[in-house]
Amino acid sequence: MSRYRELQAFDAVVKTGSLAGAARQLQLSPATIMRAITALETRLSNTLLIRGARGVNLSPAAEQFAISCQHILQQTDAAEHSAAGLHARPAGQLTVALPLLMAPHIFTPIALAYLDEFTDMQLVTLSREDVPKLLEEGIDIALVVGQLPDSSSFAMPVGKVKPMVCGSPGYLAKWGQPQTPADLKSHRTIVTTALGYESEWRFCCEGANRQVKLAPVLRCTTQHAAIQAATLGLGLVRCMSYEVHDELQKGLLVPLLTGFAVDAVPVQLIYRNGRRAEARVRTFIDFATPRLRAHHALLE
Template sequence: MHDLNDMLLFAQVVKAKSFSGAAQRLGISKSRVSKSVARLEAALGVRLLQRSTRRLGLTEVGEAYLEHCERIADELAQADLTVGSLHSEPRGKLRFSAPVAFSTLHVASALPDFMARYPDLSVEMTISDRLVDLVEEGYDLALRITPEPGPNLVARRLAPIRRKICGSPAYLARCGVPRRPEDLIGHNCLDYTYQNTQGIWHLQGPGGDAAIPVSGSLRINDDEALSQAVLGGLGLALLPTFIVGRELQSGRLVEVLPGYVPTERFVYAVYMPNRHLPAKVRAFIDFLLERFGSEPYWDR
């Protein structure tokens, strides 16, 4: 197989019309250029150049071969431009995974603004609470809600994920308002079963951490469905504010024990370590930071 560098050097010699001119243009020695062309001719078994003391010309075979070399050089230059533009300007396809409730409520609604800002970009979003494998499954990044994003990935913190103990005004009028964490034991506490801490609410308060055993008549593995049961007056639940922020702001739900909150989590953008982070990934992360921030709109 012919050496690509020898082919490109041959094209430069023809363009410069001399070995010394090509060497000067490329910043290498004349002997290196000469050896490169000789090596190419030996590999092909033909003479490409007619050499004389006054001029350098192409043989008939050399003219035909030059066309192929120039086309390869043009395609390489175009490939460099394509890679450069993909890294300098957000374009191409952005493929990411995001958790179900958060992406449905807050990411999907943000996409029209993001895509209007970057019209050369298309998006493929996978909505799933499963931890996808970025490399194996071909994702540019993933959004994850967790206390710690874990090793082997770069993680950018996008926004805090806060949970509050919530109840409807009707439930609290009927069953009373808890004043201390221990009062929760006497309430119908609806539990979220997706986590491993079923039946225990871990709270942080003025007196430190507290693990409160709770029980109730309903357990659900989906926070949005759980919030609907709480809105219906069935009981209390520990709900993320990105789901119930609007209801808390309007008074349809009431925060209970406001001095006691669970350990804070965050939504992170995670991606593979990459010295040259694609512009599309950087642009999306910057957009979400601008959209959410340290005090996101659902908590204001």
């Protein structure tokens, strides 16, 4: 068996979690898969799989090798597609990660338009608030809000968003409007306990960022629920501008303390391989970038 097929066998075992699963995926016998893994381990002079009564587990040495193996196979497939002329007509599945509240009004219309134009493509969307690891998690493209850590990914800027405090007209009529961040201590506030959301609110006061500790009347497990509660007049909520774009447009919420807002943060599409990316990745970047930049929820 060639080195490439050995890597395919190892990758299939990693993805399916068993030798039998890998055999079914590659339409080979379990014995053939076992021989491929044994040959790979012999050539590397290292143990990759720990076999037990309940199946197989990766050895410590195999954890990083599995990532490299997947990358090699993906690059090989991309090179073959390009050589075969498939780069000009994208086909297959594209996995895109994005913040939860970016999907309904901003991303979904763009995704539907993309699928109308590229009829051989399928999209899988993953909603999450952290910065994903593209290669390790099998994600092709991510729409990310905020500064990126040092990364080998390529980034395409599409706009900016800013944090803001909002309240409903009904709430403000009853409780008044805060004039400074310190006034929030006498207001009813709503916070989100989900990952990525701070329990303390930050503001820019006299050129320095300062935090305000709150005693919220409501803690929500999702930002969507917190925003909904704010529109019903329960209290004030802190959010990113894109998260309440529709509520602001409809007058359901009013921005507050705008003179104390911290700096806007970038919104970027991140992906791997730059201009060498596969057609399914490259066409989506080229299609989505100008449409995201034109959206009113993303500041220039």
